Amino acid sequence: MSEAGTPSRLAALRAAASRIGTTLDEDTTCAELTREVAGQVGGAAAVLRLGRRAGSRYEAVVGNPALLPGLTWAEEAARRAGETVGSGLGHPVAGHAGHVLCVPVIAGGRCYGALVGARETAAFTAAEAEVLAFLTEHAASHVRHAREHDAVSAIVGKLQRALLSEPGRPHPNLDVATRYLPVGQSTLIGGDWCETVRLHFGRTLLVVGDVMGHGLEAAVDMTAYRSALRYIASADLPPHRVLRQLDALAAGEPERRPATCLIAQVDPNRGQVTFASAGHLPPAVTDERGRTSLLPVPVGPPLGTGLGGYEPATCRLDPSQTLVLFTDGLVERRGEDIDHSLGRLAGVRFRPASPVEDVLDTVLARLDARHAEDDVAVLAARLRDRGAHPDGSAP
Known part of the structure; x- marks a missing residue:
């Protein structure tokens, strides 16, 4: 990704961010994030959400899923990244060919999971890591709003069911x-x-x-x-x-x-x-x-x-x-x-x-x-x- 022309680069980032969080649906936001990330740096991108009842798994996968590291490593990397914001640069993965970048999805002091990017070619540069961190931070605020909306909707639904009578x-x-x-x-x-x-x-x-x-x-x-x-x-x-x-x-x-x-x-x-x-x-x-x-x-x-x-x-x-x-x-x-x-x-x-x-x-x-x-x-x-x-x- 070219770093020349800062104004045009910022405009491109703003345009990419505007395509993330277009709805109050968390799944849609995650899919928009991985699509933009893959378009920015190539390779594969996925979101790993923590605390899911059905167990951890890669979601909203874009690109070749074989490039992604194993879930055990990704879960641990997501937790480490969540504990130290800004540490989500590329990490070597034992037994895994290629380069991996793990960026925490954090908003309001809460870690919702991690963005995982992977590719076979060159390692991720510091500039690319900043771009992915910016896009992930933008997506995280929308994930937070989506979960708050879902929580309020659930409460409203319970109240409505309590009021509903035949x-x-x-x-x-x-x-x-x-x-x-x-x-x-x-x-x-x-x-x-x-x-x-x-x-x-x-x-x-x-x-x-x-x-x-x-x-x-x-x-x-x-x-x-x-x-x-x-x-x-x-x-x-x-x-x-x-x-x-x-x-x-x-x-x-x-x-x-x-x-x-x-x-x-x-x-x-x-x-x-x-x-x-x-x-x-x-x-x-x-x-x-x-x-x-x-x-x-x-x-x-x-x-x-x-x-x-x-x-x-x-x-x-x-x-x-x-x-x-x-x-x-x-x-x-x-x-x-x-x-x-x-x-x-x-x-x-x-x-x-x-x-x-x-x-x-x-x-x-x-x-x-x-x-x-x-x-x-x-x-x-x-x-x-x-x-x-x-x-x-x-x-």
């Missing part, structure tokens, strides 16, 4: 299915939720809610709303009074995020359902011919405003109809009018008498919910025909 069990006279699709690849749960609560006399409370925002903070508030709902519902109040108490409770906690909520109290004995809405989109219902329509429900303020003003709306419901309650992520699309979004849902057709699970699968597929821009929670419910078996089949 809806309660409805009465046997009601078939219910739910789906939850959080937005983002690393998210398990957000602010959207579904719930079912058994009431007296065979009635069931169906609920969907949507807390403002995303991620763990929204999930924490979602859990608070959900817990409060279960407690308030135990008093067997009508839906609009449940919302009134939820609103007053949330308004008394300034840090609680606002939320929308739709409650449906299903009464199979009377063949009716009573709704109440706190700033939520209307429910949908499918009929015996598989057609979909939206039900008019008076909309009150979102929960947490302290304004109250919720009104009930009651309609008939028979076993040929399926209720669909959902959060806005199912239908809303950026730049699209909400009436048009709801019209797409109303345009979905279903096979007559489709099981509630199939109804959900169909609506999620037709509205491409897996590519939604927001969390999606959706619940489908149908009265069970009194003459049907518990599995929904005819007697």
